[in-house]
């Protein structure tokens with residue numbers, strides 16, 4: 105199975121996991137990216153068995169609506185039954201790097217509103233140590249140089265994501281060269297730099313359940 109097939113089988117397994125929990129008033133948080141897109145496609149087959157979805161990006165909202173799923177603003181939603189999303193990297197402790205699609209801030213907000221985070225990935229995303237994937241950080245535009253200098257002090261090499269503005273009107277710095285031994289310490293530290301809106305480490309908490317699509321067609325859950 106190629107990488108995209110693995111993403112789809114993880115998405116199908118996530119739907120199988122949450123299907124028995126669905127009620128007519130359930131609201132589901134939905135992430136952003138190619139794996140989350142697979143989840144949207146299978147979730148849409150069950151519309152009518154839950155109330156609505158809260159989207160972590162404009163792109164996700166558009167795809168959900170396009171498939172007939174009602175999209176609810178987070179401000180109007182009850183606690184979410186579950187949040188389902190992909191990741192750029194995930195370790196055995198279920199801490200993640202996210203934000204490859206630049207939606208990390210809304211993803212973290214929507215994930216925080218859910219009782220459970222189900223992370224769906226292909227096998228290439230599971231790592232021993234986070235950091236080979238450049239760490240995305242959403243930054244207020246005027247603070248970009250200040251934040252970049254602080255990230256260099258932490259041993260990283262920040263690079264401005266060219267031609268990209270987040271759904272919140274901000275910039276993304278992708279930080280190369282970090283070996284993230286303690287994700288929680290670094291997450292807290294980076295989020296305390298003035299001008300940082302959100303950092304792409306998701307460790308407080310990380311995922312509750314991880315579903316990995318495997319090359320042989322099976323899925324592994326931990």
Ligand code: 5RP
Pocket residue numbers: 135136137138139140189190191192201202203204205206207208211
């Ligand atoms: C978007 C994300 C995505 O979950 C992450 O980039 C993984 O993307 P994909 O499912 O396309 O591999 O964090 O901001």
